[in-house]
Amino acid sequence: MTNYVEIKEHKEKARITPIEVFPDPKVAIVLTYQHTGAVNKTLVSVGDTVAMGQKIADSKEKISAPVHSPISGKVIKIGDIYNSCYAECSEAIWIENDNKNTKDKTLTPISESELKNTPNEVLIKRIRDAGIIGLGGAGFPTSIKLSVPQDKPIKTLIVNAAEGEPYDTADERLMIEKAENLLRGVRVVRKILGNPKVIVATKVSKVEAVPKLQSVFGKEPDTQVIAKHLSYQQGDASVLQKAILGYEAPPGKRSYESGTIVQNVATLNAIANAVFEGDPLISRVTTLNGDVKEPKNILVKIGTPISSILSHYNVNTNDLKQVVVGGVMMGNAIQTIEAPITKRTSSIIVFSKSKSKKDQEQTACIHCSNCISSCPVKLHPIMIYNAIMKGDFDKAEKLWLKDCIACGTCSYVCPARIPLSGIICGSKST
Amino acid sequence: MSKETPQDLIVKSAPHITGPMSKNRLMQYTFVALLVITAITAILWWSVPAPTTAQIDSLKLTNVWQMPLGAIVLLNALIAIGVAVGADALLHKVASDSQLNIWSSAVFGLIVTLSYSLGIPEMAQAADVMPIETLTAPMAFLYVAIISLIGLVIFKKIQGIGGRKYVNPAAAAKFLVLLPFIGSVFLAKDHFAAFASGGLGVPNLAGAIGGGTAPIGTNGVASFVTYLQGCYKNPAIATPPDITSLMILEKFHGWTGGASAIAVIIVGIALFVLARKYIKWKVTVAYFISIFAMSIIMSAIYADSDMVTRLLFEVFIGSSIFLGFFMATDPATTPFTGTGQIIFGVGLAILTVLIQTYMNFFGGALLALLIMNLTVPLLDRVGIHKPFGR
Numbered sequence: 001m002t003n004y005v006e007i008k009e010h011k012e013k014a015r016i017t018p019i020e021v022f023p024d025p026k027v028a029i030v031l032t033y034q035h036t037g038a039v040n041k042t043l044v045s046v047g048d049t050v051a052m053g054q055k056i057a058d059s060k061e062k063i064s065a066p067v068h069s070p071i072s073g074k075v076i077k078i079g080d081i082y083n084s085c086y087a088e089c090s091e092a093i094w095i096e097n098d099n100k101n102t103k104d105k106t107l108t109p110i111s112e113s114e115l116k117n118t119p120n121e122v123l124i125k126r127i128r129d130a131g132i133i134g135l136g137g138a139g140f141p142t143s144i145k146l147s148v149p150q151d152k153p154i155k156t157l158i159v160n161a162a163e164g165e166p167y168d169t170a171d172e173r174l175m176i177e178k179a180e181n182l183l184r185g186v187r188v189v190r191k192i193l194g195n196p197k198v199i200v201a202t203k204v205s206k207v208e209a210v211p212k213l214q215s216v217f218g219k220e221p222d223t224q225v226i227a228k229h230l231s232y233q234q235g236d237a238s239v240l241q242k243a244i245l246g247y248e249a250p251p252g253k254r255s256y257e258s259g260t261i262v263q264n265v266a267t268l269n270a271i272a273n274a275v276f277e278g279d280p281l282i283s284r285v286t287t288l289n290g291d292v293k294e295p296k297n298i299l300v301k302i303g304t305p306i307s308s309i310l311s312h313y314n315v316n317t318n319d320l321k322q323v324v325v326g327g328v329m330m331g332n333a334i335q336t337i338e339a340p341i342t343k344r345t346s347s348i349i350v351f352s353k354s355k356s357k358k359d360q361e362q363t364a365c366i367h368c369s370n371c372i373s374s375c376p377v378k379l380h381p382i383m384i385y386n387a388i389m390k391g392d393f394d395k396a397e398k399l400w401l402k403d404c405i406a407c408g409t410c411s412y413v414c415p416a417r418i419p420l421s422g423i424i425c426g427s428k429s430t
Numbered sequence: 431m432s433k434e435t436p437q438d439l440i441v442k443s444a445p446h447i448t449g450p451m452s453k454n455r456l457m458q459y460t461f462v463a464l465l466v467i468t469a470i471t472a473i474l475w476w477s478v479p480a481p482t483t484a485q486i487d488s489l490k491l492t493n494v495w496q497m498p499l500g501a502i503v504l505l506n507a508l509i510a511i512g513v514a515v516g517a518d519a520l521l522h523k524v525a526s527d528s529q530l531n532i533w534s535s536a537v538f539g540l541i542v543t544l545s546y547s548l549g550i551p552e553m554a555q556a557a558d559v560m561p562i563e564t565l566t567a568p569m570a571f572l573y574v575a576i577i578s579l580i581g582l583v584i585f586k587k588i589q590g591i592g593g594r595k596y597v598n599p600a601a602a603a604k605f606l607v608l609l610p611f612i613g614s615v616f617l618a619k620d621h622f623a624a625f626a627s628g629g630l631g632v633p634n635l636a637g638a639i640g641g642g643t644a645p646i647g648t649n650g651v652a653s654f655v656t657y658l659q660g661c662y663k664n665p666a667i668a669t670p671p672d673i674t675s676l677m678i679l680e681k682f683h684g685w686t687g688g689a690s691a692i693a694v695i696i697v698g699i700a701l702f703v704l705a706r707k708y709i710k711w712k713v714t715v716a717y718f719i720s721i722f723a724m725s726i727i728m729s730a731i732y733a734d735s736d737m738v739t740r741l742l743f744e745v746f747i748g749s750s751i752f753l754g755f756f757m758a759t760d761p762a763t764t765p766f767t768g769t770g771q772i773i774f775g776v777g778l779a780i781l782t783v784l785i786q787t788y789m790n791f792f793g794g795a796l797l798a799l800l801i802m803n804l805t806v807p808l809l810d811r812v813g814i815h816k817p818f819g820r
Contacts, residue, residue, distance in 0.1 A: 003707075005449070007447075007449075087441075166447065238818065238819065239818075242818075248818050248819035249819050250819040250820065251817070251818065251819050251820065320438075320439060321439070321440055322439055322440040322441075322446060323439055324444075324446045327444075328444075328445060328446045328447045329444060329445040329446075329447070330444050330445070331444060331446070332444065333439065333440060333441045333442055333444075333446055334439065334441070335439060335441050336439070337439070349446070351446070359440075360448070360452050360454075363453055363529055363531075364529065364590065364593070365593075366453055366456075366761045366762055367761040367762045367764065367766065368456070368707075368708045368709075368710075368761045369710065369761070369765075369766045369767070369771075370707045370708050372766055372767065372768075373707055373768070374707065376818070377817050377818035377819075378815055378816070378817045378818050379817050380766065380767070380814060382766065383766060383810075383814075399814070400816075400817045400820065403817045403818065403819075403820070406444070408444050408445030409445075411443075411444075411445050411448070412445050412447065412448060412449045413449045413451070413707070414448075414449075415449075415451050415452050415453040415455070415456050415708060416453050417448060417452070417453075419442070419443055421443065421444060421445060422442070422443025422444065423443075425443070425444075426443065
């Protein structure tokens with residue numbers, strides 16, 4: 001039995017803060033590459049006029065997802081900027097807002113009554129055309145995830161409503177405020193997957209969301225809301241699957257192999273918007289939390305510079321020590337607050353110089369082996385780390401380096417503050 | 431237009447928060463636990479008076495300081511901690527890559543203190559066969575200082591340079607420093623050799639332990655219970671308490687840290703609970719279960735009529751009880767994997783009982799620990815479990 005490490009949630013204020021709509025940016029900076037997969041090609045040039053929701057970058061490769069203009073206006077620059085999805089600079093399109101909100105109408109809404117008769121290919125194409133990717137953080141194109149071979153029947157759809165990352169409450173607010181829309185998203189996915197049973201997996205600590213989910217999903221056939229105590233690590237799709245179904249999915253295999261698809265709340269919300277409203281993914285809900293006076297949950301346009309969000313909420317940028325996007329456990333500490341919001345920016349967590357404690361220096365391993373007993377996927381982090389540091393990658397591979405889910409728990413518990421997770425994840429991708 | 435001037439933001443790999451337990455905090459917890467045990471021993475042993483002039487004469491002791499045993503414990507602790515922390519700070523000053531670990535050094539100092547033997551047992555009647563001065567002040571101070579210094583410099587710092595410590599620093603330093611006296615300090619068969627006939631006999635555990643006044647083994651003349659009572663009772667009290675309360679509640683000779691077995695157990699468990707997951711409790715559990723089992727096996731082999739005394743001795747002797755909780759769990763010199771830790775504990779117990787039985791090395795856990803420490807690189811290869819879903 002695995003004892004998961006409990007990590008303080010830090011969500012008290014944020015979870016009771018309703019989503020507010022953040023003003024559209026004067027200049028949106030849209031990164032052309034935000035998903036996991038093939039790099040997109042820019043479809044517009046400087047000087048072009050674009051409509052809100054117009055596709056501005058795409059790829060012909062299968063594993064990809066297009067990006068769209070979040071506002072209407074004029075392309076004023078194409079260049080590189082810091083991309084928080086990859087912690088490096090990549091291509092982006094600068095669009096100056098003309099404040100006309102001219103909408104692109106390429107995607108036509110499908111009515112709820114039409115859903116039953118809409119072919120799966122049409123729905124999957126819609127999900128791709130809307131640029132939907134896993135919004136829980138992985139960024140894998142959702143259209144590919146839902147393209148399940150016919151001979152692999154899906155028995156269960158798990159709605160990942162755990163939102164394990166500390167500080168983050170964007171999903172939780174969606175559950176409270178958009179539960180009906182989530183249900184619409186679930187219906188689309190269910191239709192595509194051949195009507196599997198649905199389990200909405202959430203945490204008991206989400207006291208407002210749980211009854212809301214129960215009342216909305218309770219009437220749906222063959223659908224169950226499971227609210228239980230889930231640790232941070234159980235927000236990972238495979239670990240959650242074990243918590244809910246008691247089944248350990250083999251690593252390295254596509255999720256459909258085990259007959260289960262896990263879909264994140266924010267992704268389902270985007271799917272519902274794409275199918276029933278014809279809206280591509282040009283905005284998302286993100287949490288602003290950490291060393292801020294009032295935490296916020298905001299519906300923000302993708303491409304909005306993080307600096308404008310910080311200044312809008314009077315965050316003292318001179319006192320910034322660290323700004324983390326996408327979760328304090330798994331996200332990236334950004335190099336510059338000029339970086340724009342991406343599809344994967346589930347949160348912006350601010351740590352200030354004045355409120356932070358001094359960072360503890362890394363010291364030698366004391367061999368406490370807590371990283372081993374704490375790993376939710378039963379790896380031996382310190383042994384993998386030692387192998388990597390010796391350059392013995394064969395040994396690291398034999399210790400199943402590639403099975404790491406990058407949850408960061410090993411680094412979190414390490415009393416010597418060794419960056420186990422950082423080194424292991426870094427080596428995994430090479 | 432974007433301003434791409436990077437702010438002074440800290441960029442590092444995830445995660446961006448850390449757990450509440452740091453190395454320093456873990457060391458502070460351990461230090462407090464050890465300090466409690468030190469205090470309990472000091473209080474218990476305050477009632478043990480300094481050797482009387484008559485004793486000093488008969489034991490041919492020279493230059494012994496007249497102070498209660500409890501005071502020696504406290505001074506030992508101060509000296510050992512002072513030497514360890516001072517050496518650590520000095521090394522840090524002269525060698526820039528030597529990390530300053532004040533708390534770790536302080537813990538080390540207390541381990542040295544608590545694994546050092548003090549107090550003159552009743553049957554000690556001849557000074558010419560063993561350096562009995564080491565059991566009291568001021569020689570005890572000198573030895574503790576040397577063990578602390580050698581332990582910190584050689585076995586903690588120099589040994590740690592390669593990234594792996596092979597042996598427990600406190601155990602290795604004590605063994606090394608007291609090695610010249612191995613025949614007299616460690617090996618019970620030579621204890622009081624001058625009294626092999628007529629005096630209080632020395633037990634040999636490779637024989638049946640009988641009740642009452644029946645001799646044990648072939649070389650002993652007193653019962654094992656009498657021997658232990660003479661060994662551990664407070665010399666200020668004429669009639670020794672029963673063997674069970676002596677072994678479990680209060681001993682007045684032997685490892686400083688083992689004076690009160692029950693205190694070690696309570697404090698040890700409290701530390702395990704407080705620093706849950708950071709202390710290798712599996713070693714301790716495996717060790718004591720195996721010590722218990724080995725005692726029963728030995729008792730069966732030698733057809734003891736007094737199994738309880740053998741059990742009490744093997745489980746609650748100071749070296750066993752203190753080492754089992756606070757030295758065998760030293761993270762640096764014990765295995766990574768859970769299975770490795772269990773094998774380590776079992777091996778430690780088997781060796782301890784065998785050494786105490788067949789080498790007459792009472793306190794054999796010390797040697798057993800050093801041997802088991804050396805097996806850790808091998809034990810780290812066992813018990814590597816398959817990950818999730820494989």
